[in-house]
Amino acid sequence: MSVDEPAFILDGRLALDLTWTLRYRAVAPTELLVGPPDLARWVTAAVAPVTETVSDGLLAEAVRLREAIHDAARAVVDGRRVRPVDRAVINDHAARPAPYLELSPSGAATVRLRPGAEVESALAAVALDAVDLLSADDGRLRACEGPACALLFHDSSRPGRRRWCSAQRCGNRVNLAAHRRRRAEHTEG
Numbered sequence: 001m002s003v004d005e006p007a008f009i010l011d012g013r014l015a016l017d018l019t020w021t022l023r024y025r026a027v028a029p030t031e032l033l034v035g036p037p038d039l040a041r042w043v044t045a046a047v048a049p050v051t052e053t054v055s056d057g058l059l060a061e062a063v064r065l066r067e068a069i070h071d072a073a074r075a076v077v078d079g080r081r082v083r084p085v086d087r088a089v090i091n092d093h094a095a096r097p098a099p100y101l102e103l104s105p106s107g108a109a110t111v112r113l114r115p116g117a118e119v120e121s122a123l124a125a126v127a128l129d130a131v132d133l134l135s136a137d138d139g140r141l142r143a144c145e146g147p148a149c150a151l152l153f154h155d156s157s158r159p160g161r162r163r164w165c166s167a168q169r170c171g172n173r174v175n176l177a178a179h180r181r182r183r184a185e186h187t188e189g
Contacts, residue, residue, distance in 0.1 A: 008032065008045050011166070013154050015130035017046050018062070019070040026150035033063060039119065047122040048099060048111040058119045065093050065123055069130045073152045076134055077143050090134075093127030096120055146170025 009020045021042060023030040033039050036054035039062050043050045068089035072082040099121045101109045114121035133141060133154060140155040144165035151165035164170035 008042055009151075009166075010046055011153060012156075013129060013133060014046060014126045015069050015133050016073070016152055016154060018042070018066045018126050019073065020151060021066060022070075024148075024150075025070075027148045033059060033066075035059065043113075043119055043122040047125055048113050048118075050113065050118050050122075052116070052118045054119055058123075061093075062119070062123055065089055065127060069126070070152070072130070072134055073141060074143070076141050077152060082134065090127050090130050093123050094131050096124040096127075098124040098128055144170050 008017070010017050011020075021032040023032060033042065036056060036059050039059045040050040040054045043054075068086040072086040072090060075082050075086075097114050097117065097120075099111050099113050102112045104110050113119075140160055142153055142155055142162070144151045144153060145163045146165065147170075149165060149170050151170075153162070153165045155162040
């Protein structure tokens with residue numbers, strides 16, 4: 001990664017991690033998947049190394065899947081039904097050959113992308129995660145409560161009361177702002 005390439009946010013849910021490639025969605029949308037090399041970088045970071053050349057068509061498919069997942073997740077968070085068009089995009093990708101696990105000489109499991117269809121298989125894994133996430137009906141798919149943050153996340157914490165996409169990002173901002181407000185009120189009073 002060069003200095004000019006932004007780091008991807010990865011939180012462990014492939015479906016949501018892909019939606020996070022459009023940053024600042026609520027205030028100043030910033031596309032991180034500008035070209036095919038960006039998609040190759042994301043797949044390598046999130047799923048497994050990509051060795052094949054990524055086409056503009058695969059990039060367009062990834063963005064289409066990302067937006068379908070985001071819109072479907074937003075619908076679930078808002079208590080609405082997932083639109084048929086979003087469901088169709090997710091299901092189409094979920095039906096494709098997914099990555100597979102390979103036992104390495106050391107005994108560890110290694111994720112392998114399908115030869116000749118590496119990015120397509122990575123997108124299948126993303127879509128399968130989306131199906132799992134959107135069908136969970138566990139009330140833990142949420143929108144970040146941070147000001148101007150539009151990220152969606154799955155609360156996997158034990159108590160299930162997480163409010164922010166990340167305690168280090170939005171949680172710290174909210175807590176710091178509250179601390180400064182209390183301090184200012186104490187100084188004025």
